[in-house]
Amino acid sequence: MTRYAMTADLRRCVGCQTCTTACRHANATPAEVQWRQVLDFEQGTYPQVRRVFVPVGCQHCADPPCEHVCPTTATKKRSDGIVSIDYDLCIGCGYCAVACPYQARHITHKSQSAFGGKRTESEEKRFDESRMSVATKCTFCADRIDAGKARGLTPGVDSDATPACVNSCIAGALAFGDLEDARSPVSELLARTEYFRMHEELGTEPGFYYIVDDK
Amino acid sequence: MTLIDRTRPWHQTNWDWRAAMNFMCGGAGSGLLVAAPVAPRSWYPAIELAGACAISLGLFFVWLEIGRPFRSLNVFIHAKTSWMTRESWASLVALSASIIAAMLPSMALVVVAALAGGVFLYCQARILTAAKGIPAWRLPIVSAVILMTGFSEGMALLALFGRPMVVGLFLCIVVRGVLWRRYRTLARRGAVPEKAWSILKRYFPLVEVTGTVVPAVLLLLDLALGLPLAATIGAFLAFAGGWLFKFILVTRLGFNQGFAVPKFPSIGGLQPFSSKPGWPNSR
Missing domain, CATH: 1.20.120 (Four Helix Bundle (Hemerythrin (Met), subunit A))
Incomplete structure (x- = not known):
C-alpha cells in the first residue's frame, strides 16, 4: 500500500509564499483561490514572543469528512491516500467545504483576473470551465505524481513526480513521499523529529505533518 | 483580511440564506407531516399538501444555491455515507406519500407520510452535525x-x-x-x-x-x-x-x-507555546 503525505518543517519555513505561487502557477487556480497558503502565527507578549509560518491546504485525510458528506461521490480517496475531486460529478453544493476543518476547499463562480479587469492571455489560455462552480482544492499535484510514476520516477525524490510546492520551497521546509516506504523523505524525517498534525482531535487523520523539533 | 486574521475562524461563505431556507421550510414541512396523525381527519388533505409544498420549497432554495443546478440529480448517488443524499431520497418518499395521502386521506397513508417526514427531518438534523x-x-x-x-x-x-x-x-x-x-x-x-x-x-x-x-x-x-x-x-x-x-x-x-498550532518550534529556549486564535483560552 502507498500513503502519500507531506511534511512542513516549521523551523525552516520563512513564509516567503513561493509554494503558494508555485501552486498557483502549476494548477492555474483562479485569482482569489490559493490551494497552498502559508499562515503567519504570532503568539505571546514581549519578550516571550513566537512567530511561525504554517503552510496549509488540503490535508489529504485518511478519514476525510469531505468524502463522507459528498452526495455525488465526486470526492474520493484514492488508494494512495490522495483525496481527489471529479469535477464532472460535483454539483457545487458546498457540503464538502463546510465539512472540511482545514478550510481547504474553494468554490469559484466567476473567474476574475489576478490583475483586475479582463483575464490576461495566459489566464485565458489556462482557464478551465470544468472547475467553475464546483469544489476545488489541493490535489498533491496528482497528475504530476501519476505521470512521474508512469515514467518510473519516485514521488518525493524525483522532482518530476513531486508536488510543485515541495519542488519550489526555497528553505527545504516541505517534503513529500510515501509514509509506507521507510526510505521515503517523509518517513525518514518523521522518524527523527517531533511533529504534530493539525486538529487531530477531530479524528480526520490528516496526511500533513508539521515538524517542530528534533527527537 | 490580513494573513494573521486568516488564522482565526471566519464565517463560511458556501451556505447562505438559501441553505437556511431548506432547514426552515423543510423542517417545518416535515414537522407538519409528523404532526398530522394527531390532527382531526378532515384536516388531512390540507396538512399533507402544505407539508409537501414546504418541503419542496426548501429543496427549491437548495437547488438555487448549488453551483451546477443542472447536475442536481447526482445528489442521489452517495447514500452510503452522505446525509444529503439520504435527505434527497427521504424527500422523494415523503413527497410521494404526502401527495397520495392528500388525495386519498386515510390514517394509514398519513402515518406513512409522517414516518417519511420524520426520516427526512432526521436526515436534515444529521446534515449539520456531519459538517x-x-x-x-x-x-x-x-x-x-x-x-x-x-x-x-x-x-x-x-x-x-x-x-x-x-x-x-x-x-x-x-x-x-x-x-x-x-x-x-x-x-x-x-x-x-x-x-x-x-x-x-x-x-x-x-x-x-x-x-x-x-x-x-x-x-x-x-x-x-x-x-x-x-x-x-x-x-x-x-x-x-x-x-x-x-x-x-x-x-x-x-x-x-x-487554524491551530499546538506546539511551536522551541528555537531560542523560550517557553513552549501553542496557538489557537479565535477560540476561548479556557476550554
Whole structure:
C-alpha cells in the first residue's frame, strides 16, 4: 500500500509564499483561490514572543469528512491516500467545504483576473470551465505524481513526480513521499523529529505533518 | 483580511440564506407531516399538501444555491455515507406519500407520510452535525435541536388549520427550550469559536423569548382560561422562534474551525507555546 503525505518543517519555513505561487502557477487556480497558503502565527507578549509560518491546504485525510458528506461521490480517496475531486460529478453544493476543518476547499463562480479587469492571455489560455462552480482544492499535484510514476520516477525524490510546492520551497521546509516506504523523505524525517498534525482531535487523520523539533 | 486574521475562524461563505431556507421550510414541512396523525381527519388533505409544498420549497432554495443546478440529480448517488443524499431520497418518499395521502386521506397513508417526514427531518438534523468544519453545527446536540425544532414547528403549524393541539405544542416547545439552553451552555463553555459565541449570546434572548417563554405563557393561558386566540398567537410565535433559531444557526453561527498550532518550534529556549486564535483560552 502507498500513503502519500507531506511534511512542513516549521523551523525552516520563512513564509516567503513561493509554494503558494508555485501552486498557483502549476494548477492555474483562479485569482482569489490559493490551494497552498502559508499562515503567519504570532503568539505571546514581549519578550516571550513566537512567530511561525504554517503552510496549509488540503490535508489529504485518511478519514476525510469531505468524502463522507459528498452526495455525488465526486470526492474520493484514492488508494494512495490522495483525496481527489471529479469535477464532472460535483454539483457545487458546498457540503464538502463546510465539512472540511482545514478550510481547504474553494468554490469559484466567476473567474476574475489576478490583475483586475479582463483575464490576461495566459489566464485565458489556462482557464478551465470544468472547475467553475464546483469544489476545488489541493490535489498533491496528482497528475504530476501519476505521470512521474508512469515514467518510473519516485514521488518525493524525483522532482518530476513531486508536488510543485515541495519542488519550489526555497528553505527545504516541505517534503513529500510515501509514509509506507521507510526510505521515503517523509518517513525518514518523521522518524527523527517531533511533529504534530493539525486538529487531530477531530479524528480526520490528516496526511500533513508539521515538524517542530528534533527527537 | 490580513494573513494573521486568516488564522482565526471566519464565517463560511458556501451556505447562505438559501441553505437556511431548506432547514426552515423543510423542517417545518416535515414537522407538519409528523404532526398530522394527531390532527382531526378532515384536516388531512390540507396538512399533507402544505407539508409537501414546504418541503419542496426548501429543496427549491437548495437547488438555487448549488453551483451546477443542472447536475442536481447526482445528489442521489452517495447514500452510503452522505446525509444529503439520504435527505434527497427521504424527500422523494415523503413527497410521494404526502401527495397520495392528500388525495386519498386515510390514517394509514398519513402515518406513512409522517414516518417519511420524520426520516427526512432526521436526515436534515444529521446534515449539520456531519459538517465537521463548522464547530457550531457539528455539536451532537444540534441533531436533537433540529429534530425538536421541526416537531415544534409542525405542531405550531396545525394552528393554520384550526385550533392548535395545545398540550402537544406546549410539551414540544418546553423540550426544545431545554435543548436550546443546553446548546447555549455548550457554546458558552467554549465548544464554538469566540465570534460564534458572541453572536449567539446576542441573539439568544430574542430566540428564547419569541420561541419559548411567550408561547409557553400564552399556551398556559389558553389551558387555564380557555383563550383560543392566545393559543393561536402562541403557536405562531413558537413557529417564528424556531425559524429564527435555524436562520441564525445557519447564516450567523457558521464560523469555521480556523487554524491551530499546538506546539511551536522551541528555537531560542523560550517557553513552549501553542496557538489557537479565535477560540476561548479556557476550554
